[in-house]
Amino acid sequence: MNLACSNRSRVGFFMVLAFALAPAALHTAGSASQEPKPKPAVVPQYNDRGELKRPTDYRTWVFVGTSIGLRYRQDVSDGTTRQGDGHKPAKLGDFHNVYINPPAYEHYVKTGKFPEKTMLVLDIYKAEAREPKGIVSGGLFSGEQLRIEVAVKNRARPDGSKTDWAYYDFPPGRPTARAFPDKTCYECHRAHAADDKVWVQFYPTLRPHMKHRDK
Ligand code: HEC
Numbered sequence: 001m002n003l004a005c006s007n008r009s010r011v012g013f014f015m016v017l018a019f020a021l022a023p024a025a026l027h028t029a030g031s032a033s034q035e036p037k038p039k040p041a042v043v044p045q046y047n048d049r050g051e052l053k054r055p056t057d058y059r060t061w062v063f064v065g066t067s068i069g070l071r072y073r074q075d076v077s078d079g080t081t082r083q084g085d086g087h088k089p090a091k092l093g094d095f096h097n098v099y100i101n102p103p104a105y106e107h108y109v110k111t112g113k114f115p116e117k118t119m120l121v122l123d124i125y126k127a128e129a130r131e132p133k134g135i136v137s138g139g140l141f142s143g144e145q146l147r148i149e150v151a152v153k154n155r156a157r158p159d160g161s162k163t164d165w166a167y168y169d170f171p172p173g174r175p176t177a178r179a180f181p182d183k184t185c186y187e188c189h190r191a192h193a194a195d196d197k198v199w200v201q202f203y204p205t206l207r208p209h210m211k212h213r214d215k
Pocket residue numbers: 067070072073076077080081082085086087096098120121122149150151167168169180184185186188189197198199200202
């Protein structure tokens with residue numbers, strides 16, 4: 001403190017200091033018992049049949065991007081494109097919100113590579129234009145949740161496959177899912193996604209960290 005300052009302002013200073021510190025001290029004292037336990041690292045969980053368990057708290061992961069109404073060319077996966085299953089958009093188009101598990105995100109930012117146990121969740125919503133209060137006069141929002149789809153990088157899958165990435169589908173209420181055959185999902189991702197079977201070209205959170213591009 002400046003020596004030239006008056007006693008009055010010094011008193012004022014200490015009062016301000018006391019007020020500033022009091023809540024911090026209270027907070028520290030109170031928080032010891034309430035401190036949430038650190039969460040275990042987010043990794044894929046499987047049942048004893050090697051099926052993936054539905055990820056539950058993915059909405060707290062890192063959000064990598066959204067798209068609406070993306071349609072894929074039918075000729076891109078040499079005729080093996082899914083018909084009717086998977087995340088084929090409806091006519092208007094669905095919202096596709098994509099999340100990545102935080103450890104994989106941090107690794108990608110540092111190295112430009114997706115580590116083992118990377119999980120990406122595609123959270124799909126019906127695009128809706130009306131809500132009950134009638135406040136919306138234009139545009140679309142994420143309405144009813146349709147399903148989630150999950151991509152997992154794991155070379156030691158408990159179902160015995162050695163393919164590096166596996167793809168799963170969880171309609172509402174499905175607790176576990178078996179991986180799709182490679183030709184249903186993997187092949188299109190392998191042939192056309194920008195980096196290591198992930199569509200980084202569509203994800204603004206990951207794009208700046210892409211170190212090389214496969215396609
Ligand atoms: C014809 C190409 C094609 C096929 C086949 C395909 N996908 Fe995708 N997938 C995409 C594209 C394009 C995206 C990126 C953007 C989007 O749709 O939101 C994507 C994104 C994803 C994502 C988000 C993470 C990522 O990898 O970028 C998941 C999860 C996913 N697909 C699961 C599946 C599943 C499950 C199947 C099989 C049932 C499947 N995909 C089949 C083209 C395909």
